Amino acid sequence: MPELPELEVVCEVLQRRVVGQRIEGVQILPPGGPIVVRDLTHQGFAAVLIGALIRSVARRGKFISFHIQADGTPLYLAINPKLTGRLQLAGPTAKRRAKTHVVFHLENGQQVRYIDQKQMGQLYLVHDLQTVPGYAEMGPEPLDISLEDFRERLKPYRGEIKGVLTRGEFVAGIGNAYADEILWVARLHPYRKRTQLSAVEVERLYTAMRATLLEAVDRVRAAMGENIDEKPRDFFAVHMKTGSPCPRCGAPISLVGANQRITNFCRTCQPGD
Numbered sequence: 001m002p003e004l005p006e007l008e009v010v011c012e013v014l015q016r017r018v019v020g021q022r023i024e025g026v027q028i029l030p031p032g033g034p035i036v037v038r039d040l041t042h043q044g045f046a047a048v049l050i051g052a053l054i055r056s057v058a059r060r061g062k063f064i065s066f067h068i069q070a071d072g073t074p075l076y077l078a079i080n081p082k083l084t085g086r087l088q089l090a091g092p093t094a095k096r097r098a099k100t101h102v103v104f105h106l107e108n109g110q111q112v113r114y115i116d117q118k119q120m121g122q123l124y125l126v127h128d129l130q131t132v133p134g135y136a137e138m139g140p141e142p143l144d145i146s147l148e149d150f151r152e153r154l155k156p157y158r159g160e161i162k163g164v165l166t167r168g169e170f171v172a173g174i175g176n177a178y179a180d181e182i183l184w185v186a187r188l189h190p191y192r193k194r195t196q197l198s199a200v201e202v203e204r205l206y207t208a209m210r211a212t213l214l215e216a217v218d219r220v221r222a223a224m225g226e227n228i229d230e231k232p233r234d235f236f237a238v239h240m241k242t243g244s245p246c247p248r249c250g251a252p253i254s255l256v257g258a259n260q261r262i263t264n265f266c267r268t269c270q271p272g273d
């Protein structure tokens, strides 16, 4: 699942490459295209977008949104890639990958393609971003929140700290992978209850969250270049590193869970109780 650092860099690249371009064509490729496209304007997804101008691109939580102008009416294309979706920038002759569901043709010949192995993501066309399901409920950006706000927002949650970190209503943009990385930096066991954390540990968590995400944005930017469909994660300390030595203490990294919900951590650096 792309999370804040990847989507932040995807957004930066799109800002450079597509802002100011007009959309000349939209292809919704069956069978997946009609599944991922959600036209909440009810005016026709392609019909509205063809000829429209991309004014800006922004990221909020795990959404990338294009601010579009067509006939003077503000419009937004909000993309939530969920677990399996990716955007790709491609030249007109680049071979189309399997599971490409939507292609936007820009006036300069470039294409923005939406690829999704399991058609889990969504592309919403709306007049108001707040009407996108899940958008209005998002908590603040983790890099915008103060320590005091972080403490205050934590209070209503009583469960396992990893589960809290990944809740978009608490802070937006942190998923399974970066939660593991943040908790390793903070030296906190992922299954400790929020109610068990001391004030010092909460501050450590806050500091680790900021440091981990900021460093990751830099690393992803360096590794991704313009290849926005990639998800560079070879710099991770614990996530997907089961059995590898912990970079801090050398103990083998532990694994709990399965499939998309795995948790990796170091039992030595992140003791349980």
Ligand SMILES: [Zn+2]
Pocket (backbone or CB within 6 Å): 246, 247, 248, 249, 250, 251, 266, 267, 268, 269, 270
């Ligand atoms: Zn360790």
